[in-house]
Amino acid sequence: xxxxxxEEQQLLKDSARDFFxxxxxxxxxxxxxxxxxxxxxxxxxxEIAGLGFAGVIVPEEYGGAGLxxxxxxxxxxxxxxxxxxxxxxxxxxxxxxxLILAGTDAQKQEWLPKIASGEVIATLAVDExxxxxxxxxxLKFEGGKxxxxxxxxxxxxxxxxxxxxxxxxxxxxxxxxxGLTRRELITADSRGAADLTFExxxxxxxxxxxxxxxxxxxxxxxGLAAEMVGQASEAFExxxxxxxxxxxxxxxxGGFQALQHRAAKLFTDLELTRSCVLAxxxxxxxxxxxxxxxxxxxxxxxxxxxxxxxxxxxQLHGGIGMTDEHDAGLYLKRARVxxxxxxxxxxHRDRYARLLGF
Amino acid sequence: xxKDLDAFREETRAWLEANCPPSMRTPMTGEEDAVWGGRxxxxxxPEAKLWLERMGAKGWTAPTWPAAYGGGGLSxxxxxxxxxxxxxxxxxxxxxxxxxxxxxxxxxxxxxxxxKQEHLPKIVRGEIRxxxxxxxxxxxxxxxxxxxxxxxxxxxxxxNGQKVWTSYAxxxxxxxxxxRTDTSVKHEGISFVLIxxxxxxxxxxxxxLISGSSPFCxxxxxxxxxxxxxxxxxxxxxxxxxxxxxxxxxxxISGFGSNTRVDVVDLAKKHVGVxxxxxxxxxxxxxxxxxxxxxxxxxxxxxxAQEEAKAGQNVSxxxxxxxxxxxxLNQDRCELMVEAAGNRALGWAGEGFSxxxxxxxxxxxRSKGNxxxxxxxxxxxxxxxxxxxxxxxxx
Numbered sequence: 001x002x003x004x005x006x007e008e009q010q011l012l013k014d015s016a017r018d019f020f021x022x023x024x025x026x027x028x029x030x031x032x033x034x035x036x037x038x039x040x041x042x043x044x045x046x047e048i049a050g051l052g053f054a055g056v057i058v059p060e061e062y063g064g065a066g067l068x069x070x071x072x073x074x075x076x077x078x079x080x081x082x083x084x085x086x087x088x089x090x091x092x093x094x095x096x097x098x099l100i101l102a103g104t105d106a107q108k109q110e111w112l113p114k115i116a117s118g119e120v121i122a123t124l125a126v127d128e129x130x131x132x133x134x135x136x137x138x139l140k141f142e143g144g145k146x147x148x149x150x151x152x153x154x155x156x157x158x159x160x161x162x163x164x165x166x167x168x169x170x171x172x173x174x175x176x177x178x179g180l181t182r183r184e185l186i187t188a189d190s191r192g193a194a195d196l197t198f199e200x201x202x203x204x205x206x207x208x209x210x211x212x213x214x215x216x217x218x219x220x221x222x223g224l225a226a227e228m229v230g231q232a233s234e235a236f237e238x239x240x241x242x243x244x245x246x247x248x249x250x251x252x253x254g255g256f257q258a259l260q261h262r263a264a265k266l267f268t269d270l271e272l273t274r275s276c277v278l279a280x281x282x283x284x285x286x287x288x289x290x291x292x293x294x295x296x297x298x299x300x301x302x303x304x305x306x307x308x309x310x311x312x313x314x315q316l317h318g319g320i321g322m323t324d325e326h327d328a329g330l331y332l333k334r335a336r337v338x339x340x341x342x343x344x345x346x347x348h349r350d351r352y353a354r355l356l357g358f
Numbered sequence: 359x360x361k362d363l364d365a366f367r368e369e370t371r372a373w374l375e376a377n378c379p380p381s382m383r384t385p386m387t388g389e390e391d392a393v394w395g396g397r398x399x400x401x402x403x404p405e406a407k408l409w410l411e412r413m414g415a416k417g418w419t420a421p422t423w424p425a426a427y428g429g430g431g432l433s434x435x436x437x438x439x440x441x442x443x444x445x446x447x448x449x450x451x452x453x454x455x456x457x458x459x460x461x462x463x464x465x466x467x468x469x470x471x472x473x474k475q476e477h478l479p480k481i482v483r484g485e486i487r488x489x490x491x492x493x494x495x496x497x498x499x500x501x502x503x504x505x506x507x508x509x510x511x512x513x514x515x516x517x518n519g520q521k522v523w524t525s526y527a528x529x530x531x532x533x534x535x536x537x538r539t540d541t542s543v544k545h546e547g548i549s550f551v552l553i554x555x556x557x558x559x560x561x562x563x564x565x566x567l568i569s570g571s572s573p574f575c576x577x578x579x580x581x582x583x584x585x586x587x588x589x590x591x592x593x594x595x596x597x598x599x600x601x602x603x604x605x606x607x608x609x610x611i612s613g614f615g616s617n618t619r620v621d622v623v624d625l626a627k628k629h630v631g632v633x634x635x636x637x638x639x640x641x642x643x644x645x646x647x648x649x650x651x652x653x654x655x656x657x658x659x660x661x662x663a664q665e666e667a668k669a670g671q672n673v674s675x676x677x678x679x680x681x682x683x684x685x686x687l688n689q690d691r692c693e694l695m696v697e698a699a700g701n702r703a704l705g706w707a708g709e710g711f712s713x714x715x716x717x718x719x720x721x722x723x724r725s726k727g728n729x730x731x732x733x734x735x736x737x738x739x740x741x742x743x744x745x746x747x748x749x750x751x752x753x
Contacts, residue, residue, distance in 0.1 A: 255751035260743030272655035
């Protein structure tokens with residue numbers, strides 16, 4: 001197992017950091033929110049794809065870079081830091097993983113190069129209720145036609161290709177397929193999503209059953225946990241800076257022990273979670289047989305940490321933290337969406353216990 | 359390099375195969391199996407003695423210390439191989455020692471050549487058992503407020519005062535001790551000295567804890583004379599050494615007390631019950647799951663810190679973070695075990711309770727010290743906030 005990035009991965013992370021800080025700082029999300037774009041930023045997506053970020057895990061034979069999950073996780077962490085609104089996670093990680101793990105040769109040939117180039121945005125539609133519950137699906141597939149409904153599909157409002165998970169099977173649905181209805185959701189994190197309805201919609205079956213769905217979801221969970229570590233780290237650092245500059249009672253508030261201890265505990269929590277996420281990404285690249293455990297560990301811990309970090313960001317900023325003008329609220333809102341997607345802390349604690357045999 | 363490491367792994371494996379006695383490859387059954395060494399140590403198991411002698415002779419009780427001082431002279435990579443090979447055969451640590459964990463590293467950094475030659479090899483071989491003279495009745499969290507007086511009497515130092523929480527002082531051969539050599543200043547008036555516990559005027563008195571055990575002592579120094587050569591570092595330069603030693607200490611403790619023979623999950627399954635593969639008490643199950651995750655996160659973080667540590671300096675203020683996290687983790691584990699075991703963990707003695715039950719109870723009580731010994735959690739959070747995060751009173 002390794003926790004440190006190799007030279008290639010570090011270069012990628014550094015270039016991602018520079019790019020997102022310059023081209024997609026939090027002000028970009030704020031501006032697009034104010035303009036009611038609901039997560040649509042095709043110009044940014046073209047630039048992201050132009051840098052090769054959409055093809056990081058796609059094998060070279062399909063036009064990607066074949067660099068693996070540690071590398072993509074490093075990029076996703078940087079997108080988390082500045083709350084980049086892009087389908088990078090949905091398409092370059094989840095969509096690409098689904099095709100790599102469950103695509104037929106023809107499906108891979110057709111879609112992976114387009115996902116790697118960013119020409120096609122893919123996403124995974126899995127949940128049908130208010131909570132993550134991949135086993136519970138009422139989806140029906142007969143004669144090449146899919147019938148059913150999916151809720152709160154991440155980037156579902158902008159996806160060109162939808163990978164639909166039933167209880168035991170996966171299907172490919174093109175974004176313009178007849179019988180597919182999208183209801184665009186205006187979401188708290190300003191990224192947008194969609195409820196999807198399939199009424200005898202043309203769909204192609206993919207390979208694999210429940211175990212493959214689980215494997216794809218585990219990749220989604222680990223990748224999102226990487227983004228969440230970025231969000232939590234940035235929220236913590238913003239807060240830490242504020243503690244060093246905000247003065248009350250004639251001194252910086254970071255000098256007060258009550259606040260110092262809260263900051264120290266949050267920092268500890270964040271460091272422990274970062275280790276879990278790095279180990280989980282590494283487990284994916286090693287094809288370890290404990291990926292499921294790592295995925296639940298990483299997603300549960302990342303959910304708890306980003307939850308605490310964003311709450312503390314608001315509280316430790318005091319009044320300004322409650323205002324829309326400050327970024328604290330943007331981190332808080334994205335955090336809750338990321339926590340819920342692909343299962344929150346409670347879901348993954350339960351799953352972890354089951355995996356450990358109790 | 360990896361080729362050399364492969365060869366080293368092979369050699370190491372063969373050596374361990376030939377030299378690690380069978381009973382030393384079984385899990386320790388409790389704290390009583392820990393071998394502490396020293397002049398008067400009584401080995402309960404002759405194989406434990408053999409194992410210590412063999413590992414000590416090879417310097418592998420202190421694998422990365424220079425061979426010139428009896429250490430193993432291994433590189434960090436070689437040490438990782440050694441540790442993984444030891445783990446592979448479930449080898450018990452041959453020696454538990456404050457000399458190895460705390461004093462040795464600071465002697466390597468601060469002591470003169472004569473002191474290193476004198477003390478390090480004996481630590482490696484487990485011949486001398488050390489205790490730590492830090493806290494005093496009036497100097498707990500405010501350690502630098504210590505008052506044990508050390509006067510220059512020309513050809514010797516004269517020491518008068520009292521230490522407290524001196525772990526196993528009643529068994530120790532020597533004591534590394536913080537003393538006051540200048541009363542006009544605080545931190546800059548402290549020196550670091552080494553005291554032979556057989557010297558006239560040294561007395562120890564064990565302190566009984568809530569767990570029933572007595573790992574700590576009060577230690578009294580009355581007109582104790584020690585040689586001038588027993589001061590480490592410069593006169594009044596002891597505080598820097600004291601703090602560095604605490605970093606080593608905090609890296610190595612936090613888990614005392616837990617009954618490691620029993621896993622909390624197994625205990626819960628046994629006493630709470632399972633239906634459909636799931637613990638019947640769902641609330642307890644969720645809390646155990648969260649604990650298991652923290653335990654894993656902590657282990658991974660220790661591994662990550664070792665990987666990230668550059669050669670040479672391998673301790674830092676981050677030790678305080680690990681101390682806090684480790685202490686909290688162990689205390690949570692002990693609380694969950696007591697809760698899972700129900701009234702089985704609420705016995706104290708006698709035949710109505712198994713040895714494991716009693717160990718769970720006593721371990722839980724002992725673990726209360728985890729967030730106090732080696733610097734309280736509050737003091738360590740101060741260190742993290744100030745030294746790691748840079749939060750200060752004035753900016």
